[in-house]
Amino acid sequence: MERTIKSPLPGTFYRRPNPQADPYVSEGDRVEPGDVVGLVEIMKSFHEIPSDAAGVVARFLVENEDLVDAGQDIIALDDG
Amino acid sequence: MHKVLVANRGEIALRVIRACHELRLAAVAVYSTADQDALHVRRADEAICIGPPHARDSYLNITAVLQAARQSGADAVHPGYGFLAENPRFAAACRDEGLVFVGPSPEAIEAMGDKAEARRLAERAGVPTVPGTDGTVSLEQALAVAAEIGYPVMVKAAAGGGGRGIRAAHDEAELGELIVQAGMEAEAAFGDGALYLEKLLVDARHVEVQVLGDSHGTLVHLFERECSLQRRRQKLFEEAPSPALDADTRQAMADAALRLARAAGYENAGTVEFLLDRDGAFYFIEMNTRIQVEHPVTEQVTGVDLVKEQLRIARGERLSFHQEELELEGTAFELRINAEDPERNFLPSPGEITALELPGGPGVRVDTAAFAGYHVPPFYDSLLAKLVCAGRDREEALARAERALGEFRIEGVKTTIPFHLELLADEAVRAGDYHVEFLERRAAGSGRMPA
Numbered sequence: 001m002e003r004t005i006k007s008p009l010p011g012t013f014y015r016r017p018n019p020q021a022d023p024y025v026s027e028g029d030r031v032e033p034g035d036v037v038g039l040v041e042i043m044k045s046f047h048e049i050p051s052d053a054a055g056v057v058a059r060f061l062v063e064n065e066d067l068v069d070a071g072q073d074i075i076a077l078d079d080g
Numbered sequence: 081m082h083k084v085l086v087a088n089r090g091e092i093a094l095r096v097i098r099a100c101h102e103l104r105l106a107a108v109a110v111y112s113t114a115d116q117d118a119l120h121v122r123r124a125d126e127a128i129c130i131g132p133p134h135a136r137d138s139y140l141n142i143t144a145v146l147q148a149a150r151q152s153g154a155d156a157v158h159p160g161y162g163f164l165a166e167n168p169r170f171a172a173a174c175r176d177e178g179l180v181f182v183g184p185s186p187e188a189i190e191a192m193g194d195k196a197e198a199r200r201l202a203e204r205a206g207v208p209t210v211p212g213t214d215g216t217v218s219l220e221q222a223l224a225v226a227a228e229i230g231y232p233v234m235v236k237a238a239a240g241g242g243g244r245g246i247r248a249a250h251d252e253a254e255l256g257e258l259i260v261q262a263g264m265e266a267e268a269a270f271g272d273g274a275l276y277l278e279k280l281l282v283d284a285r286h287v288e289v290q291v292l293g294d295s296h297g298t299l300v301h302l303f304e305r306e307c308s309l310q311r312r313r314q315k316l317f318e319e320a321p322s323p324a325l326d327a328d329t330r331q332a333m334a335d336a337a338l339r340l341a342r343a344a345g346y347e348n349a350g351t352v353e354f355l356l357d358r359d360g361a362f363y364f365i366e367m368n369t370r371i372q373v374e375h376p377v378t379e380q381v382t383g384v385d386l387v388k389e390q391l392r393i394a395r396g397e398r399l400s401f402h403q404e405e406l407e408l409e410g411t412a413f414e415l416r417i418n419a420e421d422p423e424r425n426f427l428p429s430p431g432e433i434t435a436l437e438l439p440g441g442p443g444v445r446v447d448t449a450a451f452a453g454y455h456v457p458p459f460y461d462s463l464l465a466k467l468v469c470a471g472r473d474r475e476e477a478l479a480r481a482e483r484a485l486g487e488f489r490i491e492g493v494k495t496t497i498p499f500h501l502e503l504l505a506d507e508a509v510r511a512g513d514y515h516v517e518f519l520e521r522r523a524a525g526s527g528r529m530p531a
Contacts, residue, residue, distance in 0.1 A: 011458045043428035043462040
């Protein structure tokens with residue numbers, strides 16, 4: 001069954017906590033509710049996006065540094 | 081000097097354009113593609129697009145800003161605050177291009193931008209600094225220094241910043257434990273375990289002195305601003321003068337600010353920030369080498385137009401007034417109206433402003449670039465408007481601030497207006513009895529934790 005993780009905020013989406021770091025998650029990674037899967041920059045402040053579901057990252061629906069809207073799907077999860 | 085490029089956006093770009101027009105200077109706006117409908121673009125005499133929305137691709141892009149200056153034939157650049165305002169490379173690049181940079185020299189910006197260098201300059205100028213270690217310390221050194229300067233002390237990660245990596249120790253045992261732990265944490269967080277030590281000033285206030293220097297060697301101060309009401313080091317509410325200073329301390333602090341500015345060979349507008357202890361002792365923290373967000377409170381209590389003075393100084397003119405002519409008159413507050421939701425931990429709230437009614441009347445000034453139908457972009461600072469309220473005394477200014485907030489209507493985005501209404505109802509704020517920890521403690525007390 002496929003589910004999605006949504007961005008709660010509009011802004012710029014980042015896959016890493018900082019440009020030097022590894023991505024929070026990659027395709028094939030298992031996530032639990034509350035795991036941080038990305039970062040959204042909005043008005044000079046950064047907000048972590050927690051997963052609200054458990055599953056395996058099937059694919060990213062947005063690219064790193066893409067603009068996202070509030071409520072937009074950013075990651076598709078499946079049961080792995 | 082005939083044409084000034086304004087290397088900024090929002091309310092401060094508008095503020096600079098207004099000053100230019102009053103001095104009969106042409107103003108050139110620059111803007112990102114996210115700002116093509118912005119008010120500063122319309123109010124300037126010409127406007128040049130300098131790139132895509134992200135600041136690093138537009139407002140922080142030195143090459144693009146200088147190209148716009150060349151293209152428009154501007155002969156001066158005003159950087160406003162933020163973005164490139166305190167970037168010595170930008171100030172130097174302007175100079176190399178033959179443009180007048182409306183601000184201090186690149187050398188002064190660089191000296192004050194380096195915390196250790198600024199501290200050394202202050203010490204040489206006889207300006208007190210927060211007692212602590214000059215460099216990084218071992219556990220033994222830390223215990224010796226702490227015994228000398230007295231507890232509580234702050235342990236800071238040398239590689240930290242913006243409030244990160246700071247811990248407090250109240251006695252020797254706590255310091256012994258903390259320094260090991262803080263060293264490991266700093267190593268993990270910043271890849272550098274080096275620590276330094278500073279005296280922790282309990283319930284201190286943030287008070288800053290405005291200075292202006294012309295190119296003829298005249299330096300003056302324009303008294304102080306009280307900026308202790310901060311949340312996560314962001315100022316939300318400022319006033320001038322500070323309710324915590326007596327005449328002697330005010331004079332001593334202003335003298336210290338002038339000594340430092342003189343030692344730095346300072347020209348144009350600058351602000352010397354101090355922490356004021358409960359016992360009236362004050363310590364230099366840093367100097368900001370630009371016009372500040374909260375400059376209007378100083379303008380309201382001195383009658384001096386700081387941005388016009390900046391432009392006159394850049395033109396090589398003498399200051400338009402003498403120190404002895406300056407007097408503090410009344411009190412002024414600045415309330416920062418941000419596009420943030422105070423009910424949701426000040427979460428930024430961009431979007432379309434569907435309705436806007438600004439307050440007015442006696443003693444009320446609103447500096448804003450917002451209008452009904454304006455889309456607040458998600459890319460930049462959340463500051464929407466500065467509500468500045470002045471009165472003959474603190475009481476009158478407070479009453480005007482409350483009255484003006486009641487008139488202020490913004491729909492479509494969440495704002496800090498409800499937060500300010502609560503703040504103005506707080507007895508401690510009304511009495512001027514607050515300090516830099518006040519808002520965090522207040523939030524904790526009401527169950528709304530500052531994240």
